[in-house]
Amino acid sequence: MPVLEINGRDVEVDDSFLQMSLDQQNAVVDEIAASLGAESAEAQAGRSELSALTQKAANRGDTAGRDIDSFMRGAADVATFGLADELSAAGGALTGIDGKFGEYGRNLRVQRVMQDQRDMTDPIASTAGRVAGGIATAVGAARAGLSPMANLPARAGLGARVGAGMAEGATYGGLYGFGSGEGSLDRVTDAAGGAVMGGAIGGAVPVVAQGVKAVTKPVTDAVKARVNPAGFASQKIAERLADSNMSASQAAARMDREGLSLADVGGNSTRSLLRTTTNIPGKAQDTVGSKLTLRQMGQGDRLKVAVSRTLADPDGYLAAKDEIAETAKRVAAPLFREAEKTPIHFSETLEGILSTPAGRDALRRAETLAANEQVPFKQLFVNIADDGSTTFKRVPDQRAWQYIKQAMDDMVDAETDSLTKKVSNPGRIINNLKNRLLAELDAQNPVYAQARKAWGGQQSLDKALEFGRNAMSQSPESVRRGLASMGPAEKEAARAGAAEWVRNAIDQRNFTQNAILKFFSNRQQVKNLRALFDNDAQFKTFRQTIFAEAKKRATYEAVKGNSSTARQLADMADTGGLREGAEFVGNAVRNGPISATLQWVGSRLRMLGGLTPEVAENIAQRLTTSRPDAVRQIAGDLAKIERAQLTAAQRSNAVQAMLSRALAAPTVPAISGN
Numbered sequence: 001m002p003v004l005e006i007n008g009r010d011v012e013v014d015d016s017f018l019q020m021s022l023d024q025q026n027a028v029v030d031e032i033a034a035s036l037g038a039e040s041a042e043a044q045a046g047r048s049e050l051s052a053l054t055q056k057a058a059n060r061g062d063t064a065g066r067d068i069d070s071f072m073r074g075a076a077d078v079a080t081f082g083l084a085d086e087l088s089a090a091g092g093a094l095t096g097i098d099g100k101f102g103e104y105g106r107n108l109r110v111q112r113v114m115q116d117q118r119d120m121t122d123p124i125a126s127t128a129g130r131v132a133g134g135i136a137t138a139v140g141a142a143r144a145g146l147s148p149m150a151n152l153p154a155r156a157g158l159g160a161r162v163g164a165g166m167a168e169g170a171t172y173g174g175l176y177g178f179g180s181g182e183g184s185l186d187r188v189t190d191a192a193g194g195a196v197m198g199g200a201i202g203g204a205v206p207v208v209a210q211g212v213k214a215v216t217k218p219v220t221d222a223v224k225a226r227v228n229p230a231g232f233a234s235q236k237i238a239e240r241l242a243d244s245n246m247s248a249s250q251a252a253a254r255m256d257r258e259g260l261s262l263a264d265v266g267g268n269s270t271r272s273l274l275r276t277t278t279n280i281p282g283k284a285q286d287t288v289g290s291k292l293t294l295r296q297m298g299q300g301d302r303l304k305v306a307v308s309r310t311l312a313d314p315d316g317y318l319a320a321k322d323e324i325a326e327t328a329k330r331v332a333a334p335l336f337r338e339a340e341k342t343p344i345h346f347s348e349t350l351e352g353i354l355s356t357p358a359g360r361d362a363l364r365r366a367e368t369l370a371a372n373e374q375v376p377f378k379q380l381f382v383n384i385a386d387d388g389s390t391t392f393k394r395v396p397d398q399r400a401w402q403y404i405k406q407a408m409d410d411m412v413d414a415e416t417d418s419l420t421k422k423v424s425n426p427g428r429i430i431n432n433l434k435n436r437l438l439a440e441l442d443a444q445n446p447v448y449a450q451a452r453k454a455w456g457g458q459q460s461l462d463k464a465l466e467f468g469r470n471a472m473s474q475s476p477e478s479v480r481r482g483l484a485s486m487g488p489a490e491k492e493a494a495r496a497g498a499a500e501w502v503r504n505a506i507d508q509r510n511f512t513q514n515a516i517l518k519f520f521s522n523r524q525q526v527k528n529l530r531a532l533f534d535n536d537a538q539f540k541t542f543r544q545t546i547f548a549e550a551k552k553r554a555t556y557e558a559v560k561g562n563s564s565t566a567r568q569l570a571d572m573a574d575t576g577g578l579r580e581g582a583e584f585v586g587n588a589v590r591n592g593p594i595s596a597t598l599q600w601v602g603s604r605l606r607m608l609g610g611l612t613p614e615v616a617e618n619i620a621q622r623l624t625t626s627r628p629d630a631v632r633q634i635a636g637d638l639a640k641i642e643r644a645q646l647t648a649a650q651r652s653n654a655v656q657a658m659l660s661r662a663l664a665a666p667t668v669p670a671i672s673g674n
């Protein structure tokens with residue numbers, strides 16, 4: 001910048017001085033000379049009241065008063081976005097107070113020279129005032145909801161805080177640059193420069209704060225861990241739940257509803273923390289693995305209980321079949337007795353069926369059964385010939401037709417392979433003949449149709465059981481069609497058969513293997529199982545049990561899997577368990593001595609050990625328990641920590657917002673004297 005010699009002193013002026021007219025430059029030189037305490041005769045003649053006040057302030061020995069004045073003017077400059085000098089000049093032009101009446105331009109030049117003088121002679125007070133002004137505007141913006149940084153969520157990450165800090169600093173820096181400029185072009189240029197500088201400073205504040213926290217955290221963690229192991233354990237768990245976007249109340253509700261532990265519901269973050277406790281020599285190292293192994297060994301029994309409760313009893317399917325049959329008999333018996341009262345017309349269809357070899361054979365068997373019971377057919381058939389003569393013969397009644405149907409069942413069964421269940425061609429023809437018989441009887445006697453539906457017969461129950469056992473190997477559509485053709489008793493038998501298949505699938509697995517994958521691992525099996533369930537509510541209950549067991553299995557695998565993931569290594573750093581000294585030379589070669597040294601210093605700090613054996617034991621106890629009373633206690637502790645962390649995070653965001661605005665305000669004077 002240009003340097004002028006005024007009254008024996010070097011004074012720097014900015015480029016705007018060179019753009020003034022000659023008269024304006026002379027006026028500014030006189031005003032500067034007046035402010036330095038040695039005035040020319042021309043200056044003495046034309047000096048305004050404001051110049052006299054400036055000289056008086058510059059020459060007096062009242063240091064405290066001068067510091068206060070510099071502090072207040074610096075704060076006002078920042079708080080008004082660089083418009084303090086213009087506001088003061090306008091006030092002097094309107095009132096003549098602290099300026100020359102009607103001369104705004106002259107007053108503005110004097111105000112800026114005075115501000116530059118304050119910045120030069122009282123830099124500490126002036127800078128402190130600017131910082132105070134920045135903080136004041138930040139507080140006001142936060143209360144008005146206009147502060148990006150202060151309005152951040154409490155758990156916002158570093159990236160979000162850097163972005164908000166940049167917005168905070170850029171907004172204020174741009175406004176200050178615009179307010180402190182002269183002329184339209186100068187204001188736009190200064191606004192752009194101020195926004196860039198303010199954004200850079202504002203974005204750096206969260207990074208610096210994060211760095212300070214990272215350096216001090218190992219020390220504070222070590223102190224907390226030794227003073228209050230239980231409290232520090234709860235704090236670590238709360239941090240992991242926050243990583244999973246889960247509150248303590250949400251975790252407690254899921255634990256209570258599904259009978260799970262905190263490690264199960266907290267996701268990978270809490271599971272990796274539990275895995276870390278097994279890397280620390282101490283009680284947790286011995287108990288966590290064995291506890292999860294025992295729990296996993298009980299998976300099969302828990303699944304069988306769920307199947308028994310929602311589908312059918314897999315351990316008692318034969319007893320279930322007998323019970324279902326007895327129940328069906330009780331329901332169907334009165335219907336069969338009522339159906340026997342209905343006369344059956346000896347139609348051409350029925351007569352045609354009995355005229356076949358199979359029909360005659362079935363009729364003979366039915367007559368033998370009726371004779372052995374000493375209850376002959378009670379129904380007579382009257383045949384009227386063309387000449388009017390009549391003949392009477394005894395024909396099957398409803399009870400006799402039931403005997404004929406059973407005889408045909410036996411004939412079809414005799415034509416069925418006992419191993420493959422494949423029916424021969426003669427058996428298939430007899431079965432079709434039987435179906436024609438039943439269709440005719442159902443049409444004439446609807447009560448009989450109801451009775452047959454209620455009681456499918458012991459043979460049909462056996463078939464339904466076999467259907468259920470083989471359901472998982474069929475297509476979903478085939479399973480749905482098969483169930484649709486069954487009555488209630490047969491459906492119960494099919495469910496019992498499916499439950500037996502599930503039980504066998506579970507029992508085929510090793511104690512610590514994942515039994516779920518054996519019967520719930522593909523879409524077809526899921527669809528088939530769904531079709532076998534009586535209603536959506538039962539299937540939903542069963543599926544929730546499956547999902548809960550899957551989460552338990554995930555916890556087991558996370559702890560017992562022996563995988564050294566990046567997350568686990570990061571967790572181990574908290575324990576002091578990593579000894580990086582041996583890697584120092586290798587790091588120095590790969591990354592340079594400075595990076596290696598910083599890494600080594602960090603490792604020494606971590607060796608203070610936040611996760612002590614006592615803390616690890618407390619973490620393990622909290623993460624693996626599922627007792628309702630313990631769950632409520634843990635939820636209460638975590639909720640308190642959550643509230644404290646949220647409050648601390650909000651305070652931190654507010655402080656960083658103030659710093660972003662305060663540091664974005666320029667503190668270098670435009671004109672300085674030596």
